[in-house]
Structures are given as C-alpha cells and as structure tokens.
Amino acid sequence: MTRDSRTSLLDVEDLTIVYGETPVVEGFSLRIAPGEVVGLVGESGSGKTSIGLGIMGLCPGRVSGRALFKDRDLQRLPHDELRTLRGDRLAMVFQDVAGLHPTYPVLDQVAEAVQVHHGVSRAEARERARSWLVSVGLPEEKAAAFPHQLSGGERQRVMIAMATVNRPELLILDEPVAFQDEGAKGDLIRWFRATFETAGILLITHDVSVALRMADRLIILCGGRVVEEGETEAIIREPVHPYTRALLRSNVALNPHRELIRIPGDPTRINQKGCPFQPRCVQAVPECSHARPFLRQIHGRRVACHRGGVVALLTARSVGKSFSLKGGKVEALREITLSIHSGEGVALMGPTGAGKSTLGAILTRLLKPDTGEVVSDFDDGDFRRRVQLVHQHPKEAISPHFTVWETVEEPLRIVKASHPYNDRIREVLREVGLPTTKDFLSRVAHTLSGGELKRLVLARALVLDPLIIVADEPTAGIDASFASQILRLLMTLQETRGISLLVITHDPYVAQKVADRILYLEGGQIKKITPSLTPVTHRHPAPLVS
Amino acid sequence: MSRTVPATFTGRWISSPALVRGTRTLGGYVLALGGILFLNYVLLRLLPGDIQTVIGAEVMTRAPAAAPGSAGPSSLAAFGHYLLRILKGEWGVSYFFHRPVLQVIFQFLPWSLVLGFLSLAAASLLGIVLGVEAAGKADGWLDRLATGGAVVFMSLPGYLLGILLLVLFSILLPLFPLSGGVRPFTPAWSLPFFLNALRHLALPWLTLTLLMFPEYYLLTRGGMDLSLRRPFILTARGKGLRERVIRYRHAARDTLIPVLTRVGIQMGHLVTGLVFVEVVFAYPGVGTLAFESIQRRDILLMDGILLISAVWVVLMNLAADLLLRRLDPRVKEAGG
Amino acid sequence: MSRKSLRLSRGFWWGAALAGGILLLGLLAPWLAPYNPWNVTGQPFEPPSRAHLLGTNDAGQDILSELFYGGRTSLTISLAVAALSMTLALFVGIAAGVSPVADRVLMRIIDAFLSVPALLIFLLVSVHFSLNVPRLIVLLSLLFWPQPARMIRSQILSTRAEKYVEAARGFGATTGYLTFRHFIPALAPVLLAGFLTRLRMAVFIEAGLAFLGVSDPTVKSWGTMLHFASQYLYLGCWANWILPVAAGIFLTVLGYTLIGQALQGRSLRGEA
Ligand SMILES: Nc1ncnc2c1ncn2[C@@H]1O[C@H](COP(=O)(O)OP(=O)(O)O)[C@@H](O)[C@H]1O
Ligand code: SF4
Ligand SMILES: [Mg+2]
Helix, strand or coil: CCCHHCCCEEEHHHHHEECCCCEEEEEEEECCCCCCCCEECCCCCCCCHHHHHHHHHHCEEEEEEEECCCCCECCCCCHHHHHEEECCCCEEEECCCCHCCCCCCCCHHHHHHHHHHCCEEEEEHHHHHHHHHCCCCCCHHHCCCCCCHCCHHHHHHHHHHHHCCCCCCCEEEEEHHHCHHHHHHHHHHHHHHCCCCEEEEEEHHHHHHHHHHCEEEEEECCEEEEEEEEHHHHHHHHHCCCHHHHHHHHCCCCCCCCCCCCCCCCCCCCCCCCCCCHCCCCCCCCHHHCCCCCCCCCCCCCCCCCCCCCCCEEEEEEEEEEEEEECCCEEEEEEEEEEEEECEEEEEEEECCCHHHHHHHCCCCCCCEEEEEECCCCCHHHHHHHHHEECHHHHCCCCCCCCCCHHHHHHHCCCCCCCCCCHHHHHHHHHHCCCCHHHHHHHHHHHHHHHHHHHHHHHHHHHHCCEEEEEECCCCCCHHHHHHHHHHHHHHHHHHHHCEEEEEEEHHHHHHHCCCCEEEEEEEEEEEECCCCCCCCCCCCCCCCC | CCCCCCCCCCCCCCHHHHHHHHHCHHHHHHHHHHHHHHHHHHHHCCHHHHHHHHHHHHHHHHHHHCCCCCCCHHHHHHHHHHHHHHHHHHCCCCCCCEHHHHHHHHHHHHHHHHHHHHHHHHHHHHHHEEEEEHHHCCCCHHHHHHHHHHHHCCCCCCHHHHHHHHHHHHHHCCCCCCCCCCCCCCCCCCHHHHHHHHHHHHHHHHHHHHHHHHHHHHHHHHHHHHHHCCHHHHHHHHHCCCHHHHHHHHHHHHHHHHHHHHHHHHHHHHHCCCCCHHHHHHCCCCHHHHHHHHHHHCCHHHHHHHHHHHHHHHHHHHHHHHHHHHHHHHHHHHHH | CHHHHHHHHHHHHHHHHHHHHHHHHHHCCHHHCCCCCCCCCCCCCCCCCCCCCCCCCCCCCCCHHHHHHHHHHHHHHHCCCCHHHHHHHHHHHHHHHHHHHHHHHHHHHHHHHHCHHHHHHHEEEEEECEEEEHHHHHHHHHCCHHHHHHHHHHHCCCCCCCCCHHHHCCCCHHHHHHHHHHHHHHHHHHHHHHHHHHHHHHHHHHHHHHHCCCCCCCCCCCCHHHHHHHCCCCCHHHHHHHHHHHHHHHHHHHHHHHHHHHHHHHHHHHCC
C-alpha cells in the first residue's frame, strides 16, 4: 500500500496511455483527497481527457500504471466490479454533449443511472432524476425533452446530472462548463463546490480561468506530461514553468488588458525524448532536446524544467545610485531589487524624475550603480549583444552621417560578428517593416521620417539577436495610430522571438497592454508591483437554486 | 461523427437525416394507390383481343356501363366506373375457378401470410441478433460465420436455394415433403392438419429465412458498427451499464429504426415476393396462384392479385412510416 | 486495422476475380463450348461422359455448351439492365435532389413504382408480349431505377446539407457548379453499390423469369436451363444439370457480393 493511502481518495501512479504507437500520456501521477478539487489544465490534445477516461477504465488506448480508488486498483478490478463503481461511486462528466442518446427523453437517461445502481422502481428513479435535473438548473418542464430539443448548455447540464445523480465520491469533470455562458459558468462552479464538498473532484479544462475559480490545486499538462503542479493561487500569481506562463498569457479572461500572446509554435510538435515543450520554448538549452526533465520542488511547487522554470535574465540587487549636483547629492535610486525573466514583459512606470531612465541605463550597464549589482544570466562578454536599449529619441541615437545600411551594420562591426552581414541586415529591416531596396539602404538615416527612424533603431537593436530589449518611452510624443504600430511591433517580437521587454513609460494604458508586471517607481524606490494578470471576477446576483 | 452514411451494398441507407426527412405523406400513398389502379386499368385494356372478348363478355354481363375497350370521350367515365366497382368489391369472377376473384384470393392469402410472416420474423430476428452480437468484434468467430453466411445466401436466388434444399432434404434425405401445403384430404383445422401443414411449411420457411436474413444482418451490423462509436456509448459505459444493455438498449435502438422500417416495407412485398419459393415448393399461396393464373390466362384473377398486393404494399409502407415516427422522436418534427 | 483492410481487400480481389473470370468465360463461349448448344448431339438425359462432360439435357443438347451460352445471356442482360437503370436513376435522382419542385413529383412517382409488385407486372406483360432479350432489358430497367434514384436523391440532400456546400453557395456557386463539383463526386459509393445490387438482382430475376417459363424459352440462358431441369428433378440428373447452373449463378453473384461487401467495409470506415 502506498504512503498514507487512507487519506487519499484517488491515487494514480505512473499512468501511461498509448494510442497505436504514440504515447499521449506518460508517467502521470495524481492524488486527490476527499473534499479536494484538483484542476488538470493543458491545451487541447495534451491528453487530459485520456487521463480521465484512463482512470474510469474507459480509455480506448493502452493504459498502464495504477489508479487506486479507495485502495482498489481500478486497472485490475474485475470488469463487473468496476462497472458497479462507475456512475455510482466514481463518475465522469464527459466533454462531448453529443453523449446523450438521441431517442430517449433526457429524464429517462438520468433515471437509468439511478436504476442501475439502486434497486428502485422506475417511477422512483424518475422522481429522483427529475429533482436532480432541476437542481443542476434544467427547467423542470424540459426534463421530458429529447436531447435535440435542448441547447448545448442544457444538454451539458443533463450530462452533469447523469454523472452526479448518485452522489459519487470521486467526480471527474471534463470541460464541465464549456457550453455555458459566463453567468451560468459561475453558478455551476458554485453548485459543484457546494454539492460535492466532501467528494474529490478532478477538473479537466483547457480554460485556466475556470480552473482558477474551482480548483485548490493545479496540474499543468503539456504533451501528456506534467510540467508544473502546485497551489492554484501560487501558480496563477507566479507561473514558474514557461509553458504554464504561456498558457496564462494566452487566456482572455485572465488578461483583460494585456495584449494576448499566443503560445508560439505548433502544439502538435511534442518532443518525445526531451522536454515536451522544447520545440516551442524560448529559453531551451541543448539538454532540453534530449533529456527528459523530472518534477522538482521549486518555489513551493513541483516543476519539470531543466532550467528550473522561467529564468531571470537580468537581476538588479539592492541597486542604488546618486548624482552629485552643485547643491549636494541627489539620490536617484534606492535599494532597487528586480528581475526580468525570459520572455517577460515588464513595464516601468512613474512620474517624471522618478528615476526610470536611470534604472534603464543601469540595467543595460550603460551606467554603473553606486551600490548593489546587476547580474545577468549570460556571460559578461555577451551582455552587449543580449541586452539592447532602444532610445526614446531615435534621431539623437543615430549618427547624422550614417546611411541606413551603416546604422544597422554598426553593432555587427563593433562586436565583430562573422560575415556576411547582408542577409541579417535585410532580415531585421524586413522584420520591423522597412524596405530593403538598394536605394533605401543608401539613404542618409536622418532623412527618414520619424516613424521610419523609430523602426530603424529597433532594427539596429535586433540585429545582434538580443534577449532583452529596454524600450524607453516607445510611444511618447507620437500619434495614436503610429503608437499602436510600434506597440504591435514590440508584441510581435515578444511573441515570435520570445524577447523580454522592459518598457519604460509614463502611460498606464501602454503599460497594461504590454506588461506581465508593472513596477511603479517613485522617489527612486519601487512602490508597488502589480501583475497584469487580473482575472475577471463575475458577480451574478441569482444563485442557481436556493 | 456526422450521421451521413454511405449506401450499403444491400442498397439501403443505414440512417440518414435525408431519409428521415423524406418520409412520405398520406397524400403520397393515396396518389401511389391511384397510380396503381390506373396502371391496372390500362393494362387490363391492353389485353390481346381474344382474351378481352372473353373477359369483356364477363364484365359486360356484370356492369354493362363499364364496358372495357371503349375508347374516346367515355374513357374517363369508364375509369370512374371501374374505380367504383373496385371500391364496392366487385372484382369480377375467376375464369378458371368460376368463383368471385376476391373469394379465390382470400382462400390462398392465409397460406402466403403465414409463410411470409413466419419467415420474415425469423429472418429479421436472426439478422438483428447476429448483427447486434457480431458488431464491433471484427475478426471474431461470430462475425466471420455470420458475414460468410450472409454473403453466401445473398448470392443465391430464392428458387435456386429452394431447389437445392429440396434436393437435399426431400430427395437425398427424405425428411420433408416435396411439395404442397398440406396432404390432400386431411380434415381441415384438425391437429394432424396443423402438424402436416407445418411439415410442408418447413422447407419453404427455411428457404425464405435464409434468403432474407443477410439483409437484416448486414444492415444491423453496419449500423451497430457506427452506433458503437458514437459518443452516447461512452456515456452509457460511464453510467455503469452492462455491456448487454449498452448493446441492445442504447446502440441498437438507433440502429434498429431503419431495420424495422425495412421490415415494414418488406412486409408489403410478402404477398407477391414469395412467388419463386412458392412455385418451387408448389405451395398453395398467392404467389403460386398468381403464377398459375397467368398460365391459365385467368386475367381477372391476376388483376385482382395485382390490386390486392398493391394495396397491401401501401398499407405496410404506411405502417412502417407510423412505426418510424413512433420510434424516432426526431422524425415527428421533421415529417410533414 | 491493417489486418482488417487486408482481409477486406482480399475479399475484393476474390470478388473481382470471380466476376471477371465468369465474364471472360461468357465472352469466349463460342470458342470454349464444345458444341453448338442448339444442336442435338446426343441422346436425351445422357450422364456425363467424355463426349459430353456434363451430359445432355432432355432434348439431347450438350449441357456444358448450354452453360457457356447461357452465361453469356445472363451477363449481357444483367450488365445492360444495371447500366440502363442506374443511368435513369442518376438523372432522376439528381433532378429530385437539386430541384424541390421536381422532387415532389418524382418522389410520388417513385413511391408509386415501388408499390408495384414487379414480378406480377412481368407475369402480366408476358401475357401480352413474348419477353425476348431486348424487351426484358427495357422492362427490368424500368422497374429497377426507382430505388437507386431514391438513394441518389438522399445522398444529394445530405451533401447539400454539408457546410462546404453552404460555403460554396456563399461564394455564389450555381446549382450546375454544385452538381458537378460536389454532388456527383459524393455519389460514387452510392452509384457503385447501386450498380452492383442491380447486377445481382438482374441475374436473379432474369434466371427466375426464365425458370418460371415466362420469358422466351428458345433463348439459351441459365434460367431456361433451370426451368427445364427442374421439371425432371426426380430423374436424378440434377447433379450434372442443376448444380452447374446453380454454381454459375452463385459464383457470378458471389463475385458481385464480395466486391460490394469490400467496398461497403471501406466506406464504413471512412476510406472511400
Ligand atoms: N481514440 C483515440 N485514438 C487515437 N488517438 C487519440 C484517441 N483519443 C485521443 N487521441 C489523441 O490523444 C491525444 C490526447 O487527446 P485528449 O486526451 O483528448 O486530449 P485533451 O482532452 O487534452 O484535449 C491527442 O493527440 C488525440 O489526438
Ligand atoms: S527550458 Fe528546457 S526544460 Fe524548461 S521548459 Fe524550456 S525546453 Fe523545457
Ligand atoms: Mg479533452
């Protein structure tokens, strides 16, 4: 028997599911205690449904491993015993609302679930089914309807009623509110929590915002492997695994203001040998492609990542800086501690004179701090390539004598990058949306328009393949349409290249659009940090049923 | 999965919304019946002259106003009179039996209906049970056996199968009588009468059952194969139902709708669909009667049989439709 | 899955080999048959011998030669009927599937045709005309088209309901375009199944009518052979007379059935 199996209701160990030759779930383990709600979250196709079906003994693939339900091994239980558990002590709400029989009234289908497990009369079973249907929110007069007469949401309620009518001890919910509108979602979630207070629930969903409202713990699944596991609160507040963060960032409900960032790459490309997320990970190292990362304890949760989760590329520790003026010393920055993580968007806000630009200069090592230090994830020799500053006023940052070509070429020359430059220069120009004709390349940079110049400095910053771009007031003083172009460009770079952005701005709306975190600087100090991840909360007056 | 299913080789739709939508209306039946009556009327009037004179004389004596063969403006009126007579049950007199046509037909009809019902019931039951059990177990012994049997019996026409069974069970192994419905001069409605009739029934019944079961088997199995893959099967398993209940109550329910409709339709062809088998076994049913009437040129009788069978077909189609409406709630709304 | 598709395609090849082989035998009948089947070349009811491999019939004609020539007739009739009735069905089915007005009329006509007891019509017609081969072909085709026409119509209706057709409509597709680009291609399995079924039914009913003695008895066909043979069932000559004919009919239709089953298996698995 496993460790303290008495307290766990479901104990899944090393579950592996193979369809044909493809393993779609590997080494999955899970424990659910009575009264606990565990959320299983991942993109579609990550194997969530297969796990649910695997536990129920209904998966069409080859399933190995163990699933103990109250110390009974479901995989090895005689078929008839498993059958009597199913739909009674152990039940699953299936994802597909087409799962209702088209030619029986829904009431009878729910009643059937009562009748198989309890030797009650047909009438009695129907009576129970009817009141249960009403309690999950199906209008009473619709109980006698056939499935095709119900809406998707109503059918889903019938599916829920069918699985829950016998009050199972373990409930597997596969996308249980996918067909509900926002208000109904909240009602159903509350209903589940209230009705199954003492039962164990495995909530399967691709929608983090649903898991957030219901689950105590989250398990994040990527390509059939668990990549992160921990308390819901903690994971939402600070996702550690790059995949988790990507999931959160692509969720509309979690990002009412911030620009959505899709998870780059093709979700069906899964590395079967190394980290499943490797083909799409922006911080992958060679090890990731051939060695499988195992779950390790990090930040009070378990994460499977060779790099221990999202890495901090740049960290400032207790940085202080003063300037001496005639009247004495001005303390521009005091005790600043912050990190910029790989692929992250950080906005630095504050009133003029708060020290934003000074901090930007220190982080890019253009200015030395008086106290504290700035450490980076890369070699010191590489620093200049990896961290690029994009100046607020492009004209000032470009030599009046340089042609377009020379402007972009300069960084390559300086770091003595290997030839040929031609292709790379043209590529970055295309990336920022500038022409690459001979004519244009040989123009003197200062003759370009303001918009073109902004793009040009961005191109210059990109030519060395930076990992961090510090953009100083990228939208100050330009019109809205132009500002939106520049912001979109930055976001696209973040999405396609996985670049980390530090945007220095005084505009709160810009900050909300581009940043995962917003730092407020005031009087040389960080006053507060707000994550942009602000889940929309829904308050709907009418509870489902009293 | 979409409900559109390719046509089966047996030439039916397993179940498609289009078919469901295409349910015929009562008006359609009336129209069809009218068409048949008209066809019947015209065919009767197309008879070669010599025969027409024979019947003509007959008809003339019974209903002089509806003299057949009279062309021109009175044709329509003649057709009206014809309809009226048909409705009144005056179908003429059999030239061979010298008795009213209806009377003769009703003497032969029960034999055909007993044989037809018994074999249709056996064939559909056998086909359905085999289909439900064999579905989803491709390469199982039952599937191989049933599919093999179905393919073989589908490839044999009724008269041939009848002859082969006759040779086998009446000539090589004389277990069953060679022909007829009951030994002559057996007192009617006595126990020996029934036993003897059953002995005579055995071979034609076996022939028809073997002949008809493949269609039901293939239709059921094809439908079940699809049905078992539909999402409600997973739901049924999730409820903890027994495999048997899942197969018969859930998977088969949907599958059986077209199968039962098919039974209804085939019921319609019972009256004349048995001609070949009845003739082979010289069984005293309507099929044999029809065949012999033709040989005797007993046209009015022939005509009566044609009408009776057409009415029967329409009635059975109607019954099949009503059944379909009862069984499939989706049709109730779709049908007109 | 690979095992299953192998099994099905094996059935298909067996079927194709059977159907093709018998077709070939029918085509080559004049060269393969040892005698002219109309000539009296022996005593009546001769048992099989070196001269007459399958013996002779009641008229002293060579049964083997009759078998070859009879197959020719059966195959000709069935192929012609299947082709003709399916062509008719295709036109009617498409008209009904494409035009709602035509649909109403045509469906009523189809219903009427389907409630006609076909066999009785044959019996009746045979009173008026002798059923020679061309007449038989026309009559059979006239009676065989309604069922496939209905299937074709159903298929078109369900194709019409597909989202991709709706999309094509959205681009302004005309009925003609839809018919040729979407409806007809989707008909392939229906047409094939219909054709095979009609072949099978035609072989059965052609032989059946001849067996009943309704069609022209001077034509050599498997049906007329059965007709005469079954009158002498008690003589014990069924082994060399009826069985070969039975085998001919059975193997021919078995070929069609196997092909049909293989194709149906494919389309059930969504491969066709
Ligand atoms: N019955 C099946 N046969 C083969 N592959 C399957 C089957 N069911 C699911 N898969 C595959 O397994 C993977 C996981 O599917 P699933 O468990 O449904 O994921 P999720 O529920 O997370 O969307 C997908 O790549 C899917 O295509
Ligand atoms: S860093 Fe490596 S192990 Fe971590 S998520 Fe990226 S690819 Fe996977
Ligand atoms: Mg799923």
